[in-house]
Amino acid sequence: MAREHPPAGLSRVGWGDAAFRAILTAFAAVIPLLFVALVARLAVSAWPTIRAFGYRFLTTSTWDPVANVYGAAPMIFGTLLSSLLALVLAVPLAVGVAIYLTEFAPTWVRGPVGTLVELLAAIPSVVYGLWGVFVLIPLLRAYLVPPLQAVLGWTPFFSGTFYGNSMLAAGIILAVMILPYISSVSREVLAAVPSSQREAALALGATRWEAVWSAVLPYARTGVFGAIVLGLGRALGETMAVVMVVGNRHDLSASLVEPGTTMAAVIANEFNEAAGLQRAALFEVGLVLFGVTVAVNAFARLLVWRVARDSAIGSRAI
Amino acid sequence: MIARTTRRRLLSHVMTGATVACAILALLPLFAIFADLVLRGASSINWDFFVKNPAAAGDTGGGVANAIVGTLIIVGVGSAIGLPIGIGAGVYLAEFGGGRFGQTVRFLADVLTGTPSVIVGIFVWMLVVRPMGHFSALAGAVALAILMVPMVSRTTEEMVRLVPHSLREAALALGFPRWRTTLQVMVRAAWPGIITGALVAVARIAGETAPLLFTALGNLNFRTNVFQPMQTLSLQIYVYATGPFEEWHRLAWGAALVLMAIVLVFGFTARLATRTRFRDG
Numbered sequence: 001m002a003r004e005h006p007p008a009g010l011s012r013v014g015w016g017d018a019a020f021r022a023i024l025t026a027f028a029a030v031i032p033l034l035f036v037a038l039v040a041r042l043a044v045s046a047w048p049t050i051r052a053f054g055y056r057f058l059t060t061s062t063w064d065p066v067a068n069v070y071g072a073a074p075m076i077f078g079t080l081l082s083s084l085l086a087l088v089l090a091v092p093l094a095v096g097v098a099i100y101l102t103e104f105a106p107t108w109v110r111g112p113v114g115t116l117v118e119l120l121a122a123i124p125s126v127v128y129g130l131w132g133v134f135v136l137i138p139l140l141r142a143y144l145v146p147p148l149q150a151v152l153g154w155t156p157f158f159s160g161t162f163y164g165n166s167m168l169a170a171g172i173i174l175a176v177m178i179l180p181y182i183s184s185v186s187r188e189v190l191a192a193v194p195s196s197q198r199e200a201a202l203a204l205g206a207t208r209w210e211a212v213w214s215a216v217l218p219y220a221r222t223g224v225f226g227a228i229v230l231g232l233g234r235a236l237g238e239t240m241a242v243v244m245v246v247g248n249r250h251d252l253s254a255s256l257v258e259p260g261t262t263m264a265a266v267i268a269n270e271f272n273e274a275a276g277l278q279r280a281a282l283f284e285v286g287l288v289l290f291g292v293t294v295a296v297n298a299f300a301r302l303l304v305w306r307v308a309r310d311s312a313i314g315s316r317a318i
Numbered sequence: 319m320i321a322r323t324t325r326r327r328l329l330s331h332v333m334t335g336a337t338v339a340c341a342i343l344a345l346l347p348l349f350a351i352f353a354d355l356v357l358r359g360a361s362s363i364n365w366d367f368f369v370k371n372p373a374a375a376g377d378t379g380g381g382v383a384n385a386i387v388g389t390l391i392i393v394g395v396g397s398a399i400g401l402p403i404g405i406g407a408g409v410y411l412a413e414f415g416g417g418r419f420g421q422t423v424r425f426l427a428d429v430l431t432g433t434p435s436v437i438v439g440i441f442v443w444m445l446v447v448r449p450m451g452h453f454s455a456l457a458g459a460v461a462l463a464i465l466m467v468p469m470v471s472r473t474t475e476e477m478v479r480l481v482p483h484s485l486r487e488a489a490l491a492l493g494f495p496r497w498r499t500t501l502q503v504m505v506r507a508a509w510p511g512i513i514t515g516a517l518v519a520v521a522r523i524a525g526e527t528a529p530l531l532f533t534a535l536g537n538l539n540f541r542t543n544v545f546q547p548m549q550t551l552s553l554q555i556y557v558y559a560t561g562p563f564e565e566w567h568r569l570a571w572g573a574a575l576v577l578m579a580i581v582l583v584f585g586f587t588a589r590l591a592t593r594t595r596f597r598d599g
Contacts, residue, residue, distance in 0.1 A: 020497035021414060027406030028415075028423050031468060035426045038437070041444055096340025104334050105341075113341055120348050122585050124525025126552045127574045130559045131351050134358075134567065176347045183344065207330035230432070237434025239528040240552075244560060264436050264528070271440060271532050286437050297432035301425065 038290065046284035048277055057284060063250040065274070070281035072288065074252040078167065078260040079289070082242065083235035085171030085256065090179045091228055097179075098186035098224075103198075103212050114187065121180040129244030132173045137164040137245060140172075145257055160258040165247035168256040173241045178231040185230055185304065189223030190216060226303030233296040237289060239264040263289040352578075359575030362568045371540050372554075378565050382573050384540040388548040389580070392455050392534055393524050395544060396462030401516050404467040408474025408512070413500050415475065424475075427468040438464050439529035447533060455541070455548035458534030462523040469522070473515025477508040514591040521584035525577060527552035551577040 043050075049057060049070055060071030097117055101110050145162045152158040193216050201215035202208070217224070247259020248269050261269075263285050271282050366381045373380030407427070411420055438461050446457040481504050489499040505512070527550075530536075535547040536557065551573050558570035 014495060016498075017496040020500070024406055024410035024414065025419075027403050028410035028420075028471075030403050031407055031423050031427050031430065031471065034464060034467070035430060037445075038433075038441055041441055042437070045440075045444055093340045093344050096337045097344050100334075100337035100341050104337055113345070116348060117341075117344055120344075122521065122581055123351060124527070124552060124577060124581060126525065126527040126555045126559075127351070127355070127578060130555055130570055130574050131354060133559055134571075135350070135354050179344055207326050209330035209333040210326065213333075233432045237432070237436070239434060239436040240556065244556070264434050267436050267440060268528055268531055271443070272535075283440060286440050289434060290437050293432055293434055294429050297429045298425070300432075301428050 039287075042283055042287040042290060046280055046287045048280040049284045052277065057281070058288070061250070061252045063281075065278045068277045070277070070284075072263070072266075072281070072285055074250050075261050075263045075266045075285065076288070077252055078246070079236055079262040079264070079292075081254070081256075081260070082167055082170045082174055082246065082262055083232055085167065086174035086178055086235045087228065087232060089172065089175035090182060090231060093175075094179045094182035094227075094231070095186055095224060097183040098190055098227075099212060099217075101183075101187055102190040103216065104208070114184070118180050118184050120176060121184075123177075125177070125238065125240040126244075128173050128177055128241035132169055132241060132245040136172060137169050140164070140166075140169060149257065156254045157256050160253070160255040162257040163247065163259060165245055165259050166257050167246065167260045170242045170246040170260075170262070171256065173245060174235045174238055177238060177241060178234045181234055182227045182231040185227035186220075186224045189220045189227060189304070192223070193219045222303050222306055226300045226306075229296060229300035229303060233293050233300060236296065237264055237293045239268050243268045355571065355575045355578055358568075358571040360572075362572035363575065367569075367572055372538050372569075373565075375561075376563055376565075380569070382549075382551065382554055382569065382576070384537065385549040385551045385554040385573060386576065387540065387542065388455065388534070388537070389524065389550040389552070389577070391542065391544065392458045392462065392530070392548060392550055393520060395456065395459035396466065396523060397516075397520055399459060400463030400466030400519075401470060403463070404470025404519070405474045405512060405516070407467065407471035408515075409478055409500065409505060411471060411475040412478035413504070424472070427471050430468040431472070434528070435461075435465055435526055436528035436531075439532045442529065443532040450545075453533060453535035453547040455534050455544040455546065458530045458548065458550070459544070461529035461533050462526060465523055465526065465529065466519045469519045470515055473518065474508075474512050477511030477515060478504055480511065481507040510591050514588045517584050517588035517591065521581045521588065524584065525552055525581050527556055531556075551580075 053060075053070060057070060057072055058076065059073055061073040062069045062071050063074070064070075097113075101114050105113065141162065141164055145168070149158050149162070197215045197219050198211050201211035206214065242262050243265040246261055246265055248261045248265060249259040250261060250266075251258070253260060267282050267286055267289075270278070274282055366379060368381060368386065369383050370379070370381035371384045372382065407423065411424055411427075414420060415424060442457055442461040442464065446460055447453055450457070485503050485507060486499055489503040490496075494503070530550055530553055534550060534553065536553040537547045537549045541548050555570050555573045555577065558566040558573065561567075
C-alpha cells in the first residue's frame with residue numbers, strides 16, 4: 001500500500017535524507033540480489049549436467065555416480081508423492097482446526113489452542129526426524145502397517161516390504177510439519193471474512209454449520225486454497241525430517257511402505273561426498289527444486305494477497 | 319418439516335464436533351513429541367552433558383558442550399549479519415516501499431522465505447566454502463543470515479506500519495528531517511515489535527540443520543574459531559540419531575531437548591515482547 005507522504009516542502013530534504021534513503025535502499029536491494037544470485041549460481045553450477053543430459057535428466061531414473069549417468073525422475077516423483085500424502089493428511093485437519101478456532105471455539109479456547117498448534121512450527125526439522133526414527137516408525141511397524149497391508153496390500157500403494165524408513169513415514173511427518181502453516185494462514189483468512197456474511201446466513205435461518213459451509217467458506221475459498229499451496233511449498237522443500245525417515249533409495253515406486261527419496265533429501269545425503277558431474281547433478285536437482293518452490297510460493301502469495309492485500313500472512317512463525 | 323430441521327441441527331452439531339476432533343488430533347503429535355523429548359531427553363542430561371565434549375565413538379559418557387557453544391556462536395554471528403540487513407530492508411519497505419521496486423522486494427522476500435534451506439546450503443557452499451577451501455562456522459553463519467533477511471524484513475515492515483501516522487506528522491511538523499523522523503520516531507516506536515520479529519527469526523534458525531551440513535559441517539572437538547568447522551546441536555542430533563550406537567541415541571534425545579529449550583526461550587521471549595505492544599499476542 002502506498003503511504004501518503006507529506007509534501008516535500010514541509011520536510012527539510014537535505015543530504016542527510018538522501019544518504020539515509022540510499023543506505024536503506026542498499027539494504028532492501030540485498031533481497032532481489034540474493035534471489036538473482038541464487039538462480040544464477042545454481043544454473044551455472046548445474047550447467048555440466050544440463051548440457052550432458054538435457055531434459056532426460058528429469059525423465060530418466062538411473063542415478064549412477066560410477067558410470068556418471070544421472071536421472072532425477074525417482075526423486076522428483078518422491079518429492080511429489082510425499083508432499084501429496086502430507087497434503088491429504090494435513091489439509092482436512094488443518095482446515096478443521098481453523099474453522100473450529102474462528103467459528104465455533106469459545107473465546108478463551110482460541111488463543112491457547114491457536115498458540116499450541118502454531119508451536120508445531122517451532123519444532124526444528126531435525127527434532128521431527130529424531131522423533132520419526134525412534135517413535136513414529138516403531139509405531140507404524142507395530143500398529144499401522146500390518147493391518148494396512150492385510151487389507152490394502154494388493155494395491156500398488158501398500159505392496160512391498162516395510163523396513164520402517166518409507167514414504168509413508170515421510171508423508172506423516174511432513175503432514176504434522178505443514179499443519180501449523182496451513183491452519184494459521186487459513187485461520188487469518190477465515191477471520192478476515194466480514195461478519196455480515198455469517199450474520200446474513202444465520203438470519204436466513206441457517207444453522208451454524210450451514211453458515212460456515214455456505215457463507216464463510218465460499219468467501220474464503222481463494223485464501224484457504226492459498227494456505228494449502230503455501231503448505232505444499234513447505235512440504236516440497238523440507239529436508240532433514242525427510243532424509244532421516246524416507247530411506248534414501250533411488251527407486252521409482254508408487255508404494256508408500258517402501259523406501260524412496262526426495263530432491264531435498266538427495267542433496268542433503270550426497271552433496272558432501274559428491275564431486276564433478278555428480279555435484280553438478282545435485283546442483284541441477286537444487287535448481288529444479290528451487291524453481292518449483294518459487295513457483296508454488298509465488299502462486300500461494302498471489303492467492304492469499306487477493307484476500308488480505310499486502311499482509312505478511314504466513315511469514316510469522318511460532 | 320420438523321424432521322428436516324432436526325436433521326440440519328444434528329448435522330451442525332456433528333460437524334462442530336468434527337472440527338473439535340480435528341483440533342484434538344492436531345495437538346496429539348505436539349504433546350507426543352514434547353512428552354518423548356522430556357521422557358527420553360531428561361535422563362541423559364546431567365552436569366557432564368553440558369561441560370564435556372563427545373566421547374570417542376562407541377564409548378559411553380561425554381556431552382555436547384562443543385555443540386551448545388557452537389550453536390550459540392553460529393546463531394550469534396548469523397544474527398549479527400542477517401538482522402541489520404533484514405531490519406534495514408524492512409524499514410525501507412515500510413517507509414519508501416510503495417513503488418514498483420518496493421513491491422518487487424516484498425514479493426521476493428515472501429518467495430525467499432519459502433525457499434528450502436538446503437538450497438541456501440549448497441549456494442553458500444559455492445559462495446564461501448569453495449573459495450575459502452574448507453568448511454567453516456562463518457559459512458554456516460552466512461547461510462543462516464541469508465535465511466533470516468527475508469523473514470526479518472517482512473516482520474519489521476509490518477511493525478513500522480503499525481505505528482500511528484500522527485506520530486510521523488507530529489515529528490515532521492516540529493521540523494525533524496525525514497531520516498530522524500524515521501529512526502527516532504517511527505523505528506523507535508516500533509522497536510519492541512521489531513525485536514519480536516528478530517527473536518522469532520533467531521528461534522527459527524537456531525534449529526536449522528540442512529544449510530549447515532555443507533557449511534559448518536560439524537566438529538567432534540571444542541572449537542571457537544569461526545574460520546574452522548564447528549559443531550551445532552542440530553548437526554549433532556542428526557549424526558547421533560542416524561548413528562549405530564545406543565549411547566548416541568541417548569545423547570541425541572538430550573541434545574534435542576536442549577535445542578528445543580533454546581528455541582522456546584527465544585520464542586516465548588518474543589511473545590512476551592509483543593504482548594505489551596500492538597499485537598494481541
